[in-house]
Amino acid sequence: MTIDLRSDTITKPTPEMLTAMCEAEVGDDVWGDDPTVKALEAKAAEQFGVEAALFCASGTMTNQIAIRALTQPNDQVICDQLAHIYNYEGGGIASNALLSVRLVTGERGKIAPQQVVENINPDDIHFPVTRLVALENTVNKGGGNYYTIKEIEAIWEVCQQHQLKLHLDGARLFNALVETGDSPKDYGKYFDTISLCLSKGLGCPVGSVLLGTDETIKKARRIRKVMGGGWRQAGFLAAAGIYALDHHVTRLKEDHQRAKEVGKLLQATSFIKKVFPVDTNIVVGEVVEDLQIPEVVATLAAQDIKVSTFGRRYIRLVTHLHFDDEALTTLATRLKKLTLPVAS
Ligand SMILES: *Cc1c(COP(=O)(O)O)cnc(C)c1O
Numbered sequence: 001m002t003i004d005l006r007s008d009t010i011t012k013p014t015p016e017m018l019t020a021m022c023e024a025e026v027g028d029d030v031w032g033d034d035p036t037v038k039a040l041e042a043k044a045a046e047q048f049g050v051e052a053a054l055f056c057a058s059g060t061m062t063n064q065i066a067i068r069a070l071t072q073p074n075d076q077v078i079c080d081q082l083a084h085i086y087n088y089e090g091g092g093i094a095s096n097a098l099l100s101v102r103l104v105t106g107e108r109g110k111i112a113p114q115q116v117v118e119n120i121n122p123d124d125i126h127f128p129v130t131r132l133v134a135l136e137n138t139v140n141k142g143g144g145n146y147y148t149i150k151e152i153e154a155i156w157e158v159c160q161q162h163q164l165k166l167h168l169d170g171a172r173l174f175n176a177l178v179e180t181g182d183s184p185k186d187y188g189k190y191f192d193t194i195s196l197c198l199s200k201g202l203g204c205p206v207g208s209v210l211l212g213t214d215e216t217i218k219k220a221r222r223i224r225k226v227m228g229g230g231w232r233q234a235g236f237l238a239a240a241g242i243y244a245l246d247h248h249v250t251r252l253k254e255d256h257q258r259a260k261e262v263g264k265l266l267q268a269t270s271f272i273k274k275v276f277p278v279d280t281n282i283v284v285g286e287v288v289e290d291l292q293i294p295e296v297v298a299t300l301a302a303q304d305i306k307v308s309t310f311g312r313r314y315i316r317l318v319t320h321l322h323f324d325d326e327a328l329t330t331l332a333t334r335l336k337k338l339t340l341p342v343a344s
Contacts (some may be wrong), residue, residue: 008320024233048188052217061193062210073098075131082109082141109142144282145177148334171197202244
């Protein structure tokens with residue numbers, strides 16, 4: 001059995017999800033004719049208490065569309081240096097929205113309200129106009145740590161005071177919600193736009209949803225078309241999303257419990273110096289100085305354990321729908337017999 005913990009995106013639809021997909025009623029979504037896409041959009045909007053939603057192909061697409069919809073060319077966006085929108089979206093902020101980025105160094109990717117205040121440009125023609133703050137919850141590169149709604153409210157207040165828009169990259173927002181018990185409607189209240197991924201822990205094959213006002217989503221739909229993201233009988237994919245929202249949210253808690261176990265197992269190995277606190281479904285471990293990342297990854301791969309990396313010192317393991325208790329036991333057995341040659 002391959003233990004694939006590279007990402008929570010590697011999951012395949014369960015038989016029940018596949019059935020829901022096959023039974024979907026579909027139409028041409030570019031023509032506004034797909035009832036299942038409309039049902040997914042309505043369901044997500046309702047859950048978060050917002051006016052509208054837009055079903056898109058990826059989280060990168062929903063983030064990029066949102067950033068463009070909320071800004072003007074030459075504006076500036078404030079985000080943490082670990083942000084996905086900055087690190088992992090191919091520099092799209094520059095080409096899709098024509099923005100510059102003001103990076104701040106938060107606490108494992110979490111920004112404090114004061115950092116927003118300190119990074120707002122003065123009203124002076126030399127400086128780009130600070131227009132948008134973008135947060136990420138949970139923080140991928142921070143190791144799956146999360147904001148509470150109280151922390152978000154404080155940032156929202158600063159944004160209100162300074163007329164800044166607020167976007168959330170909520171690729172794994174449901175992982176945060178099952179830990180905090182915070183209400184999706186509060187999120188809907190504080191953010192101008194929210195991007196949710198269905199293809200991560202929720203186990204869908206494809207898809208993200210963008211949430212916002214009627215006006216913003218109308219604009220977003222236009223931008224999606226320009227990006228080539230208008231799609232036809234997308235209801236087959238939307239049906240997976242509806243199924244996931246109904247059946248795969250509360251079970252995320254299991255992923256978090258297993259991630260904690262994975263963290264303990266990793267900490268007990270000879271090749272990991274330190275494991276980040278495990279808050280949700282992401283486990284990040286710092287490799288001991290004597291070893292190089294490729295060696296560690298290859299040794300694990302030889303045991304049929306797949307992991308991903310963050311930079312040159314960290315490995316990342318993400319738990320998901322297919323990583324059950326049996327897989328955890330198998331992982332434990334394989335890790336225990338694994339000895340990496342540590343140079344003395
Ligand atoms: C995965 C991810 C995205 C979007 O990814 P896609 O692969 O484009 O769907 C955005 N933000 C974060 C934090 C992510 O982990």
